[in-house]
Amino acid sequence: MTADHTLTVADLSLGYGDRTVIESLDLVLPPGRVTAIVGANACGKSTLLRSMSRLLRPRTGQVLLDGEQVHRLPAKELARALGLLPQAPTAPEGITVSDLVGRGRNPHQRLLSRWSAEDDAAVAAALEATDTVELADRPVDELSGGQRQRVWIAMALAQQTDVLLLDEPTTYLDVSHQVEVLDLLTDLNRTRGTTIVMVLHDLNLAARYADHLVALAGGRLHAVGDPHAVLTEDTVRAVFGLDCSVIIDPVSGRPLMLPIGRHHVAAPVDVS
Structure with missing residues (x-):
């Protein structure tokens, strides 16, 4: 690789x-x-x-x-290179946030190897990056949809692919x-x-x-x-x-799509 x-x-x-x-x-x-x-x-x-x-x-x-x-x-070889956050992931019942994020380290674990300081650091960094540190000890199934999504992203980040x-x-x-x-x-x-x-x-x-x-x-x-x-x-x-109009976004300089529906469309300005 x-x-x-x-x-x-x-x-x-x-x-x-x-x-x-x-x-x-x-x-x-x-x-x-x-x-x-x-x-x-x-x-x-x-x-x-x-x-x-x-x-x-x-x-x-x-x-x-x-x-x-x-x-x-091999599954672990692929998982060390490529990570996936699916659309509707499901967590084991009762698992805490820190334990779920820690599962992102599984591809890096060897047979009979112990949890390392590097694993701790990866999990801590992922929690910090996703603003989920305060949720670390809470069960995932008690979180709101938005909180869960950030936790799943933290797990993907902890995988460090x-x-x-x-x-x-x-x-x-x-x-x-x-x-x-x-x-x-x-x-x-x-x-x-x-x-x-x-x-x-x-x-x-x-x-x-x-x-x-x-x-x-x-x-x-x-x-x-x-x-x-x-x-x-x-x-x-x-x-x-x-149908839409595409303009340049004044903030990013990227294209910005403005949808055109049947309502709330401004009438052309009469300049005559």
Whole structure:
């Protein structure tokens, strides 16, 4: 394994039962960058992420990490390189926050090895980064949805992988914590070089925080590249069936999508 892992999807087809969700997809995720996958509901975003983490075996094609098929790598070897935060994770009943976050260290444990100071430091840093230190001794099943989400992110951070896959990491979070989590992932990318691949529903947050956008439509790749090239009025119309106006965000300098609905649309100004 290299320090900058390259995650590649080659001629990938995925599905459940008789239903095909992803068909003949080719994609290269740039190492050391932040990638956001966007698209309408049921377009295959989460399915693609599940396959990248080998939770779902391809019907055809393959997912490669540094040229090796992820489904053939030893589980612990893969888990030391690649971490996943799924969309709706479940915790064992009665487990405390600190114990759950500590499970992120499992891939680093050897047979008969003891818990180390390095493990303590990784868990403490993950709790601090996600503002969950005060929750450490509380049972996870007593927390609010937003608190739980931050705890799950802490567990993913404690795993200390070079590639981190996140399926809707801002789910259940209020707008303040959404920004905090995305800032945290950006810090992780910039300070450690972690490759971040995340599914996001919010197009504007995706465009603000991602270096690389992937837009899926109907299980196929519709557009990929820099946010300025991908988040366009034509792409939003094709991928979401939505008319919109795209302007430059005065805060970030990134594209900002303004949806056009049937109501609350200002009348043109008469300049005559």
